[in-house]
Amino acid sequence: MSLIIVGSVAFDTIETPYGRREKIVGGSGTYCSLSASFFTQPEIVAVVGEDFPKETIEFFKNRRIDIRGLEIRPGKTFHWEARYGDDPNQRSTIKTELNVFQDFKPLLPPDYRQADIVFLANIDPDLQDDILAQVQKPKLVAMDTMNLWINTKPDSLLKVLEKVNIYFANDEEVKMLTKETNLIKAGNKILERGPSLVVIKKGEHGALVLGEDFVFGVLAYPCKEVVDPTGAGDSFAGGFLGYLDKVRAINDKNEIRKASVYGSVLASYVIEDFGIERFKSLTQQDVEDRFSDFKNLVSF
């Protein structure tokens, strides 16, 4: 099958209790594609400026990410700055410079329009809708979003939500969108809106995957050192969807269980170092080893 990932490829300036990094490579499309690349050859759709490092593009290629949809435009790459406190779930955005991302209106390469799986990472919901319309007959559409769009463009967001099969969100977003404090009730409300599956990411507490007559819970791997939590959610989605693409599964509940665990595995690795550093040394064997560790973690 094939998987396209639409999201941001960006520079991030990140401060955590473990230190500060200026303008390192980040972005939802980056984390998601790198994670998916452990299972399949994802096709990325994003825009960067001329200042984006060629080494990173080479790294994407080496990881067999299809970069024909990665546009390089005159100008500067999207730059985001954030700070985390002692609690990795608490993040403050310091600055957002959209730069070339401001006018991002991608036209999908012809091949990409045949994609089986489409992931619309966190971007403006109107843009998510435009891009989705360009894909001919996707078998599976997934989306992510953020509190900004829930607050500023709820109608656009709900319009996209009706068209997707899987909605990835964190617990705060699900509660905010549905005005429900109980996660199970909140998840069920999302299911009534269209998706057949909602993946509620809970940071250090793992994730809950809800469908009609289906509940699966996956833990976060117990990490002693959360160096930089950035990208954990996108890596979860990348591992999840990359695995489904690899095993050519859309609705198989057993595969969805495994996909959830692979999502948590990838998320657990990325937070061990700043930005995408950890992906540079991560091996297929590491991924399989931790997948096995997850079995030990929850089996009884």
Next chain:
Amino acid sequence: MSLIIVGSVAFDTIETPYGRREKIVGGSGTYCSLSASFFTQPEIVAVVGEDFPKETIEFFKNRRIDIRGLEIRPGKTFHWEARYGDDPNQRSTIKTELNVFQDFKPLLPPDYRQADIVFLANIDPDLQDDILAQVQKPKLVAMDTMNLWINTKPDSLLKVLEKVNIYFANDEEVKMLTKETNLIKAGNKILERGPSLVVIKKGEHGALVLGEDFVFGVLAYPCKEVVDPTGAGDSFAGGFLGYLDKVRAINDKNEIRKASVYGSVLASYVIEDFGIERFKSLTQQDVEDRFSDFKNLVSF
């Protein structure tokens, strides 16, 4: 084997988004004993006043709880009042009237001194220490505590901690006691203090069980209606220790995994209704059914 449970048997006035109940039966010893009674015949150690309802004592007996250690004293039963917000993890204590609990200095009945497993539920750590000294050769000692004692009697608390095998605590308490924000590091610091196992309860996010070279994660059952969260943690401990007593296991890691799941099963039931109401209709089959549900919830 045999299990003694030392804790409070009390009146609780509880307000949650589901309603308010005045002076219903509660207390750590109550919840813990009722939960344990699904696996073994726990021996309770507590004090109540003359106002404590005889029907509840009959109910304890019917559930085969040994009440020879339940002292009835002239005066009023311990009364605690609390209010929960929309988030079941957020609780405010409104009032604490110690009443007969003020001078609680139990002398264990002779049989009780032979107990194999001792659970020191949340009470003054000096009292925990006094009681523990009365038990001759316990095979397994477990304790719980609360933020009050961490703040007011840290030295007494640490002295008891050195003598116990299992420390039950919620995530906030573990972080407070160790001054660590990362739960795994915090848990490991507790292990250095003496216990061989620390059970970190995380409310709706389940629990983490940590030992040397051992990590087990158990989810909370996904409940749509959390009517009254009171007693969830004590019910967890009761299910956990009751099961270990039943299977005569102290160190067996597979049994500890199962004990953790039974703990979560009992906790998930008790919060479905106010106070101890749910225990009145709960059957052995209900417990086994939900234990099976937990397998479906996490297996992959």
